[in-house]
Amino acid sequence: MRASPAFTPVSVEELLAIQSFRHGERVVEAGRAVIEESRASPQLFTLYSGWAFRFKTLSDGRRQILSFLLPGDFIGVQDEFADGQTHGVEAATVVTLCVFPRDKLWPLFNSQPRLGYDITWLAAREEKMVDDNLVTAGRRNATERVAMLLMHLYRRARRAGLERDGWVEFPFNQQHIADAIGLSLVHTNKTLRRLQQLGLHEFDNGWLRILDPKALEALGDYFERPLRPTPLI
């Protein structure tokens, strides 16, 4: 992964610090919890492979997906300061994770300020994504929401190197999409269908292809920007 231009280079010393910080790997099956919503996790993770997502549920079961997670994303910083109030993380595909013990987070900051800075970088980037999702849920109509989400996920997957001939793996069903953009399942279906019939995108057996990115960008009022390389912990 580190070879990818999407990630910042890292010194040998930092790499060693990351190595000593980590505490093994973990594999989670599709549909299983990486972090239970009910209790704060004693671990942090870096996602190595697969798709996951963060979510919250209201007491009557309504669920909101907060953000999606791709390889390179750091999981669990928000919980460092949880006070009980937390969110769940669920694997959407089989997922492999690098495990870090939470109580080593401060020692890591202390001994490797650069890595602490990088973690802040990642946390800030994550918040910006939630910001965007909040704009979507609060101020966009159904068509705009779907267009925005499709472009968002497609771009991120492509950047994470998951594109193959224009297709990216898309392991989400319509309930996931509905929960991410704040619509009902039925209306999500109808909106998705309409965009598909307009020829803007295409699904095939868990893969997604964008046929008219400009149209989707314009519909969603959501345009790509150049991205800097991302730190990888």
Place this chain on the structure above:
Amino acid sequence: MRASPAFTPVSVEELLAIQSFRHGERVVEAGRAVIEESRASPQLFTLYSGWAFRFKTLSDGRRQILSFLLPGDFIGVQDEFADGQTHGVEAATVVTLCVFPRDKLWPLFNSQPRLGYDITWLAAREEKMVDDNLVTAGRRNATERVAMLLMHLYRRARRAGLERDGWVEFPFNQQHIADAIGLSLVHTNKTLRRLQQLGLHEFDNGWLRILDPKALEALGDYFERPLRPTPLI
């Protein structure tokens, strides 16, 4: 401010580091921009006094308020990694800010890892608030949204020590509320009115009092949790 139990104690050395990090104060009038939405700010801030809020606008003018800022909040970390895409910050009252030059952020992390850790703490807490707002905009109905927002702002103000005899300063008009919870101005008004007539809360000339916190908590499915002391940069 540091005397308040809401904030974590800080060592003399850290205090000196904060002092050397800072770069003066700034006062912004109510309704003026602290950070322009269009361009990334070369400065970071700690809010000393007053209310402010972060927001984003779509190209046709629809606005979404992302989160509210109170004394002690750290402003601008998200932008450290902006890539152009950013958000605005506007003062809701007269506001005084402590100014930090952005290019000293990394040196601060480097020389004072503890302060770096604290900044991450604040960034993570901020993201959790945006998470909550996203659940609101995505999955709550109008009544629940208003109830949740009122309790949220009231609690935060109280915690920041802004309560006087059960009243807290509330410098927002109904357009602000509508933009925060993703409703139209008119429907926000009607919902607010209904809750007021039920005797759940009361407004008076820019101040807010909660008359029935339990009812509002239950309506919004949004319950208070014990909070740990917050770092203050």
Place this chain on the structure above:
DNA sequence: CGTTGAATTGAACACCATCAACGAATGTGG
């Protein structure tokens, strides 16, 4: 071949947006 979960579609309705109008409070200039 029956079962299950997901996608799809139609119909009825509710919630919320939009439009329009008015009142109260405040400020401004003549």
Place this chain on the structure above:
DNA sequence: CCACATTCGTTGATGGTGTTCAATTCAACG
């Protein structure tokens, strides 16, 4: 001091977007 403009809160009427309910299709799988 009054005429006028401006901003904000309020309310009613109307309609649309999206929800809810219900049923059907379809693919996958035992």
